Amino acid sequence: MLFPLYSVLLFCLLNLASASPVKDSNAYRLARGLPPLPPRDFGRNKPGQQPTPVLRARANPSPSPSGVAQYSGRLQVRLENGSTVGYVQDKLGLPVSHGSDLQISVFASLTRKEDLNIIAAAPTAFPSRSHLGASSENSKDTTISADTSSSLLFTIVPKTPAMSRPIVLPTGNASVESAIWAINSTTKELTAQYVNPDGSLPKTFIMFNYTDDKLFFVGNTTSQSSSSAPVKLFIVT
Numbered sequence: 001m002l003f004p005l006y007s008v009l010l011f012c013l014l015n016l017a018s019a020s021p022v023k024d025s026n027a028y029r030l031a032r033g034l035p036p037l038p039p040r041d042f043g044r045n046k047p048g049q050q051p052t053p054v055l056r057a058r059a060n061p062s063p064s065p066s067g068v069a070q071y072s073g074r075l076q077v078r079l080e081n082g083s084t085v086g087y088v089q090d091k092l093g094l095p096v097s098h099g100s101d102l103q104i105s106v107f108a109s110l111t112r113k114e115d116l117n118i119i120a121a122a123p124t125a126f127p128s129r130s131h132l133g134a135s136s137e138n139s140k141d142t143t144i145s146a147d148t149s150s151s152l153l154f155t156i157v158p159k160t161p162a163m164s165r166p167i168v169l170p171t172g173n174a175s176v177e178s179a180i181w182a183i184n185s186t187t188k189e190l191t192a193q194y195v196n197p198d199g200s201l202p203k204t205f206i207m208f209n210y211t212d213d214k215l216f217f218v219g220n221t222t223s224q225s226s227s228s229a230p231v232k233l234f235i236v237t
């Protein structure tokens with residue numbers, strides 16, 4: 001009778017071997033105003049009590065990855081009316097067509113569904129474990145907001161900490177953020193939340209440029225040219 005339950009748990013945890021970089025820490029939770037994690041022996045049987053199968057399964061000493069969920073697949077780009085524009089490509093500049101679809105992974109957990117990274121899954125045209133995020137490259141703008149038309153590139157960036165302000169690259173000509181993503185675990189939609197240099201959190205829209213086939217971030221969709229359109233990003237297999 002224990003075996004099926006254990007199998008179910010094992011199945012749930014199956015994807016977790018590679019998930020070690022993303023774990024809920026109490027520091028992270030405190031920063032977000034969440035209560036600390038329960039103590040490590042939470043769920044173990046108490047003395048004198050017969051453990052239920054679930055408690056026994058939890059007490060199993062296998063590596064405890066604290067409920068991390070891995071979402072893997074391609075990044076589908078959809079217009080607001082639901083039409084598919086294309087898929088983010090495994091190609092420099094991350095165009096949405098004319099290449100092969102980039103395979104990505106996102107690690108989330110029960111408590112953490114925002115400030116996530118999108119990781120390019122090897123092998124790709126990019127260095128192993130590259131991250132997809134926002135960059136000010138080719139532009140002096142590092143701030144986006146509702147009352148400006150400034151924009152940021154959607155591109156490969158180095159990993160930056162959760163809730164970080166833009167980090168200036170060693171070359172000095174770009175500021176980047178990677179941990180800007182939130183996932184809706186039902187629809188698998190990825191939404192972005194950029195952090196401005198002053199710490200403000202602009203409503204962050206993703207746009208598609210019909211001319212160069214690429215995505216970019218803005219704070220005001222109506223201030224953009226007619227050769228671009230607001231889009232949504234979804235993880236699909």
Ligand SMILES: *[C@@H]1O[C@H](CO)[C@@H](O)[C@H](O)[C@H]1NC(C)=O
Pocket residue numbers: 079081082083
């Ligand atoms: C969505 O909008 C695009 C561009 O305006 C159009 O080509 C497409 O047919 C529309 N799709 C639907 C389902 O209305």
Ligand SMILES: *[C@@H]1O[C@H](CO)[C@@H](O)[C@H](O)[C@H]1NC(C)=O
Pocket residue numbers: 137138171173
């Ligand atoms: C940024 O600086 C590097 C090194 O100086 C240079 O190779 C690269 O072309 C620059 N990028 C931009 C967008 O100016």
Ligand SMILES: *[C@@H]1O[C@H](CO)[C@@H](O)[C@H](O)[C@H]1NC(C)=O
Pocket residue numbers: 146147148220221222223
């Ligand atoms: C967004 O941009 C449009 C066009 O430039 C402008 O009319 C509008 O006022 C802007 N929105 C805000 C909230 O400033």
Ligand SMILES: *[C@@H]1O[C@H](CO)[C@@H](O)[C@H](O)[C@H]1NC(C)=O
Pocket residue numbers: 184185186187
């Ligand atoms: C996920 O998306 C669905 C459909 O748009 C929405 O009803 C739901 O509230 C979203 N969940 C979260 C946590 O945003």
Ligand SMILES: *[C@@H]1O[C@H](CO)[C@@H](O)[C@H](O)[C@H]1NC(C)=O
Pocket residue numbers: 151209210211212216224225227228
């Ligand atoms: C779209 O891409 C073209 C070609 O790179 C560029 O000239 C134009 O400014 C872009 N448009 C927007 C709204 O970013």
